[in-house]
Amino acid sequence: MKVIEDDDFLKEGQARAVCTSCGDLKHQPFHRCEACDFDPHGPDLVKATYLSVYRFADDRTAAERYAFELPAIGRSIAAGSPALYDADELARVESWIAASVSAGSKSVIRIVLFSALVLAALAAAWAILGNG
DSSP states (O other): OOOOOTTTTOSTTOOSEEOTTTOOEESOTTSOOTTTOOOOOTHHHHHHHHTBGGGGTTOHHHHHHHHHHHHHHHHHHHTTOOOOOOHHHHHHHHHHHHHHHHHHHHHHHHHHHHHHHHHHHHHHHHHHHHHO
8 A cells, every 4th residue: 555645645636635724725634723823633533534635545545535625625724614524434434443543552562672671781791891
């Protein structure tokens, strides 16, 4: 699966993400909005990801189509209309984010444990060589 790259979905009339608070267009759903300073976390991050091409990370064709829909969604939010979310799709996005965070946490734990092992081995080698 090819991930979404920095220059993907930046054609005329496309957007990558929409601020759920003010409707301004953003580059990433998890970034703070430059227009209103809204910083999505928790349930707001799920909704922010829903209103981005990243919700279709595994389907580039759907992401490409959605990139053309996002500016209109942003204009609607800016005009005062609430964003509409499909409950099943929102639950899918929430599960996807939770799985991604969990996988990331496991990677961090592995890195910390590996680093601890390396430090312990270095300390043991120093103790043996330093006393020898």
